[in-house]
Amino acid sequence: MLQEESDLSLMIAQIVQKLKGSNLYSQLERQAWASLQRPEIKLESLKEDIKEFFKISGWEKKLQNAVYSELSVFPLPSHPAAPPEHLKEPLVYMRKAQGSWEKRILKSLNSMCTELSIPLARKRPVGEQKELLNKWNEMGTDEPDLSLFRPVYAPKDFLEVLINLRNPNYENGDSLSFRTHLGLIQVPLKVKDIPELKECFVELGLNTGQLGIDDSTQVPPELFENEHVRIGQKVLAEQDSAAAQQYIRQGSPTALRAELWALILNISSEPEDVLYYEQLKTNVIQHDLLVDSLIYKDVKLTASNDDYYFVFEDYLYQVLLCFSRDTSVLSHFAYNSASPPKSYIRGKLGLEEYAVFYPPNGVIPFHGFSMYVAPLCFLYHEPSKLYQIFREMYVRFFFRLHSISSHPSGIVSLCLLFETLLQTYLPQLFYHLREIGAQPLRISFKWMVRAFSGYLATDQLLLLWDRILGYNSLEILAVLAAAVFAFRAVNLMEVTSLAAAEAVLADLSTLKVMPLLQIFLFATVT
Amino acid sequence: MSRILVPCHVKGTVALQVGDVRTSQGRPGVLVIDVTFPSVAPFELQEITFKNYYTAFLSIRVRQHTSAHTPAKWVTCLRDYCLMPDPHSEEGAQEYVSLFKHQSPSMTFPKWLSHPVPSEQPALLCEGLPDPSRVSSEVQQMWALTEMIRASHTSARIGRFDVDGCYDLNLLSYT
16 A cells, blocks of 8 residues: 555664764765675675675674664654654643643753752862862762752652643542542543453463562572573574564573663773763763752652662763763654753843753652662663663653653553453442542552662662563563552551551562462452 | 646545435534546646645545547545555544555545544645655755755754853843
8 A cells, every 4th residue: 555655764864864973874984895805795796795794793683673673662653744742742632731740840851950059050170070070979978968859750759740730631520430440540541451451461371481480499490580581692692683672572681681771771881972972971071960960869759768779879870961961862852742941041042043952851750769770780781871770761751751751651641541441340349449548550650660769679660671682672660560459458458448458568678579470460359 | 847836726624424414413424525626738647735634535536538429427546545544543533644645546536535533634745755666866966955054053963952151041031
């Protein structure tokens, strides 16, 4: 059909344009030039011979991985008549809601700025630059006075905004009827039910081996684990992103995880990448941003207090401060419903040549943001690699957890999916919790916004994030949240207040995620 | 063969419902939009483009003149074309849609569009569809175009966030 062919050529053109600006392109070009010296490359069949050379030397595989990466991240090209904002978010009322929310954040940051008389950004004097450079590896020892700073917002503020989202074209009446949603989310997004989830997450089924279940001490490793590790090593040897993504749906062996995630996210640490990270570090040294204080405060409040993550405090500063300076992150706003905040150079208000983004990467951190980085510190110890992995995880997944959009992996859909699953498959529990004033989403929201980081034990968290990568979707977070409620249903049925319900669900550190998910999806009698 | 925009006049929606519009409380599920073409010369319609707004199904009827002497008759080009797979959820609710000539028998002349809810109207046009056998050369052309655009920008990789070394900012801007 002609429309599909035009879609395909448009997609090819977009991917080609994207890749032309990448390191891979220059490397391929260099390799092609160098290959001309090889005896098997003949002038008469130059194109075919070079293509063959790329195939044999593994460069074609690298290109395939890059294309696969682009396909995973970028949405399908939309209709030619659709404006850029349609690609960010197709529903007008959601775009408007995101715009209002952003305005609130900007106002909050501006008032913090004026109240504390601290500039948004300032150039560090040379002495201060030297000092920071010296203690770059131990910024955690610093104890700056952060008492006046407050996080720009916390997840519960964001939840209130989502609860008030309304589709102006959707009439569901003010009074309770069969058409109103019983949960907190009132927008009619399409979410999957359990039969659809079973189809989607088929590799989590009862008949398929899983790490997190079939590698437990009681199960002999010959039954599944050994073979799975062997296959994992083979996947790594082949350096195939798509195969790695398929493989990791059954979980990643601990020893292979760092490499597998890097392969799936298409991160290779080239000298250019290390250089880029060093450049970002220089930017941190040269300019001090107000956002830095927010990052410090967040790390001190969250990761530093966590038994598992406090050892990584210094790494977190090294990653997050650089992240704020990274303008390459701006490109993800093409498919993010959010937009980067804008400012002007002092004295040049309104002059477009002096318009800049603030912070340089356009992302204002909120309370708990550093928890997106913390678990990665277990896998990567080299700062520039850790940085690249985090950045890619952010622009693929994490940004969806704190922006308002209709995307199936966006936080709004996840909330609705959670509530719908609970309401459909645990109606008694749902009703009971509503009756006692403990809307389930009020408890599970913080888990999903943080992708469960800081709530689960780290080995369990990493098994969960394996599946996020494997399925290229965050829906598993909503399914796990529902599975946790299902698991503690008996206790929850006995509580009589929101506080008591929260107490039942306060400690998730002993949970094993894969059995919970498997039982909820595949073994619950419906 | 070049394609051009056809000027058209889109009338307001008319609800289809039984009974008196003024007194009846019911909300009709079907609305009709008349589209007329002021130019008299016949044309061959290739594509209709519009942005949907909560229309679930679309039917298009066309009044065709077959010859000078026979009276014009109404022909159904498209019946119940699904725009929203689940009308109770947001999928497809605000999407941009193109309908092509090959999806229905030949369309010439005025249309009678029926749909449940007002939709913002069309008459946009996009560039010619690439010939299947020329996809590769199309890509080359687009590549050349993007090259020209890229050549005028500096590389964004090691991006500068300051203006001439200065990042001394006012407050954040709300616009």
